[in-house]
Amino acid sequence: MGRGRFLPLFFTLLLFAASGSARAQTLSPLFIETETGTHAFSVEIAATPAQRAMGLMHRRFLPQTNGMLFDFGHSQPVSMWMENTHIPLDMIFIATNGTVASIAENAVPFSLDVIDSGGPVRYVLEVNAGIAERLRLKPGDMVRHAIIGEE
Secondary structure (H helix, E strand, O other): OOHHHHHHHHHHHHHHHHHHHHHOOOOEEEEEEEOOEEEEEEEEEEOOHHHHHHOOOOOOOOOOOEEEEEEEEEEEEEEEOOOOOOOOEEEEEEOOOOEEEEEEEEEOOOOOOOEEEEEEEEEEEEEEOOHHHHHOOOOOOEEEEOOOOOO
């Protein structure tokens, strides 16, 4: 077989690999400290407007110890929604210093209802629904990550 027959397959695989890597992000460690202990997660960071707009939309699976940490750059009231999101989520609203400000549990997939932070926050952590309850997470608990506390 000549090289010409393999070129279309090569370019198809290259295109597939490029599209997959555009979605993949580096995971970094995050820790949630509650009365039940310190709980480790691996999170993607959504720091740019495009990353925050995409969030976890269109994903059909999120490992139980993974999540997405949204960084809004400064403390402000934040509103989230579940448009095009297949996975039920808990949203943890976090102050600049890492303190949990509020929690929205069991956000409904595909809902356009606005989920409000209830006050100024800098970060939002999205994890699978049920995790906040399992960890007995409450306002005042702490979230630690390399970017939390940066000014």
